[in-house]
Amino acid sequence: MFILEKPYVSDLLKNTLTELKAKVLENETARAAMQDYPLSLVNEQDFINFYKANPDQPVYSNSENAINWIDNNLTSSDLSQKIRLFKDKAAFRDLVKDLYPDFFYKTVPFEELDSINPKDLPIPCVIKPSVGFFSLGVHMVESIQGWHDAVSAIKEEIEHIKTMYPAKVLELDMFIIEQCIEGEEFAVDAYFDKEGKPVILDILGHLFASSDDVSDRVYITSTDIIQKWHDKFEGLLTEIGKRAGLKNFPLHIEIRGDEKGNLGVIEVNPMRFAGWCVTDLAYFAYGINPYKYFMEGLTPDWDDIFEKNKDKVCAMAIGEIDSSVDRSKIKGVNYESFNSYFTKPLELRKIDYKEFPIFAFMFAEFEKDNMAELKKFLHADLSEYLIFE
Structure with a gap:
């Protein structure tokens, strides 16, 4: 259904x-x-x-x-x-707190953010809506002044965010402050089958432009990533599934993992895989149709996938519009130029920039030994593709 x-x-x-x-x-x-x-x-x-x-x-x-x-x-x-x-980040933290007994998190009503003394926080830390989506309202705090800057930014953003998504997706009356989780960041599309066993459909590495970047501009998937992290993530999902009693349940989970194999859950998004149908990256990369696999209880043949796809990386890149840009002044997008930036584009999805601060999603393929093009994109000024009045 x-x-x-x-x-x-x-x-x-x-x-x-x-x-x-x-x-x-x-x-x-x-x-x-x-x-x-x-x-x-x-x-x-x-x-x-x-x-x-x-x-x-x-x-x-x-x-x-x-x-x-x-x-x-x-x-x-x-x-x-x-x-x-899962939507309530604080409730999820309560569910797994014994797995991470030293992990700091604190919920704060929006109207009380000004009363928080940043000296009492484990800086660096992250502040975000307790119920949220798509990095909206998320801020990295790396200093005392950074806390005050984040609170000021949240106050400015909050009314704008309310116009884009329903209240059930973003509930902006309550925020959660969490200590930073160390390691690389990954996003995992998975489902629990009718017996409650987790089935991983894709693992995406989240690339960042800098240490304080919290955007979703680029995600990549490769057989190297999946071979390294699949079993570790499957073990974590098994534990979460047992605690929550999950069966026939899809989710998109964000995890950080370090070189010692330590894992930390950032958040879990229920009822779906990667948002905006970005989960389709699994199809472009490996021929895995995530919707069909979930509905029919199918499991990827990873050994076969590893053999056939060992030399490539597939990416999802977002054509973001910076918050400083007045979108009402945009009269068009040079999609041909944006598409030509990528050596091997797989699919370009045009997005209504009047409704959302995004003009495109791009799925593209790269050779795993030549990632310079993608890394350059992380720092690119994407306003060059916008046509103004």
Whole structure:
């Protein structure tokens, strides 16, 4: 069963829904996305009845915008409670706190941020909405002054953020302060099968331009990354799944890992894989269709994948628009020039920059011994691709 919501429904997802003859909830987003596809949508009451008949069946949403509908309608199981457990970062920290007994975290109401004495914090640290998405409202704090700067920035950002995403996706009344987790950052798309066993579908390395960068500009995946981290991440997911009682449940989890194999969970996003259908990177890189694998309980043949894809790296790069840019002054994007930046582009997705501070998602392939092009992109001024009035 699928619930489609904004901000983005990819062609791969639409084609997969059609192929599987999937039960897709009829709503405004689904009608717009599937209008040219031969798939009958399921009205709201029938969708609820199908779920009630078998609440253990797999349910997937491409966007956390669906959480409010799930809370109000799929009430015949504990699905909403499991979603809330992961969406609320503080609740999740409570779930795993004995795994990380020395880890500092503290929840603070928005209106009390000014009362926090940064001298009492384990700087460097991170402050972010307790319920959040897509690095919105996230700030790295590396000094006493950095704390005051972060609080000021949050106050400026908060009203703008509210206009982009529903309240269930970002709840800006409560923030969590966490100590920094050391190591490389990864994002993992996985699901728990009907027996509760975790199945990893992709591991993405998160590249940063600097130590204080918290953007999502570039993620990469490669067989080297998966071979090194798969078993460690699978063990962590097994523990989380046991504690939360997860079965037929998809998630996107962000993890840091150091060279000693120590792991720290940054956050868990329930009900979906990588947002904006970025999970499709697994398909471009390895031929893994994450939606089909979850619905049909399939497991990747990693040995075969490692052999066939050992010399390449695939990346997802975001065409971000800096917050200093007045988007109302943009009259177009030079997509041809943006596309030509990449030596081997796989798919360019154009995004409505009037609605979101993004103009494109790019999927591209690279030789693993030649990553200079991608590293340069991390520091690029992407406003050069914008056309102004």
